[in-house]
Amino acid sequence: MNKWSAMVPRFGTYGFLKSLIFFDPFIILFLREQGISFFGIGLLIAVRELVTNLTEIPTGVIADIWGRRRAMLASFASYIASFALFYWSSHFWLFAAAMVCFGLGEAFRSGTHKAMIMEYQDRQEGQRASTVAIFGFVRSWSQIGAALSTLLAAGLVFMSGQYRILFIASMLPYILAALLIITYPRELDGRDRSPLARPSWRRFLADTLRRVWKQPRLRRAVLNSALDKSLYKTTKDYLQPVIAAGALLLFPFLPALLPDLGDKQTIAVAVALIYSSLYLIGALASARSERIEKALGGGARALNRTFALYLVIMAVAWVSLWHDWWWLTVLGFLFIGAIQNARRPMIISFLGQHMQANERATVMSVETQVQTLLTLILAPLIGAFTDLFGLSAVFMVGLVVFSGFGYLVRCKKD
16 A cells, blocks of 8 residues: 555545534524624624735745645644634634634635645546546535534534533544644645745745736636635525524424423524535535536536526525525525535636646635635625624625626636
8 A cells, every 4th residue: 555545535534524613503603692793703704814814825835835734734723722712712802813813724724735635636647536526525525524513513512501612622623634634645745845945935926926817717717716615604604593593483393302402402403403404415516516517518617607506596595584484595505505515626626727736725825815805805794784684684795796796707618
């Protein structure tokens, strides 16, 4: 067995472990319990995104130059510090500090692992599986991890009656993920990492940014991906207050089935059922991403058609939330999650076709930086509109943004 054996399963294991963020399906409910308004939650998200935005490209350059495994280990250390701060905190500014650590972890991680997978692909003669297939496999295991994480988290909330314990529980899988990264072959750190590259990193960065800007297909793909990720990342957690508001209408059988449930336990059961469904559907969509791409015409055509589907579903979900049609609203979230998970491997593959091998982590970091910049704007905006107009504002803002920028970020065929 050589060092490249079973790398794809290891990539899948990484995706599984990094998705075991037990507090993720309950983070908004936890912050609301601490007395934070939706606008305040939006500001906390903005803090996280601002830190990621400011450090995204430098950390991508660091990963390409000093080693991607080291960047990943720095990422996990930052995440674990964030979890500890959330556990011990009860004030807005301490939550902001936790978001700073989380944002730094995101900056070191985003794009880096994808660049390692692309490096692995380059070193496999004949490429045993397509890029879309591998990214779809990894993302499907990520979604399976998220589904299991939701069930375990709901169990912890059910037994303990508190959300705070979820932050401590999230540390273990991230420690295991860091140990897994250490086992990756050194070659995945990247090529031509000479002593520098150190004086020339500014030129390296400038050349990469110039290439992204001057290539219309790459530029549009970066913007398309960033807008998709930003809106999904900003809106998906609003499923939590939707579930909390309509738990008994969504699952009217719960009081009869479990008559001794308290409010928090009822919400935990409802969150477990819906979020695990969201992630399992996402896993199926990711695993079939290559098949879906071919069915929708492949490449740019598939990306544009899935983008158009967002508009239809957001319009339906907006109307359903306005009228308190809870199940139709939940189905809207589920469909959006399925589309996002199906198209993510497609867009990564599309981006990879237009990058140079030695700049992948940097280009992917540019993509994530654009996404964080958009989230930095959207998160407080959606929070403020939600405080003013209710939960239906989530899809109202999403529909306006996607309609306004959809044509500008259409992917172009080769």
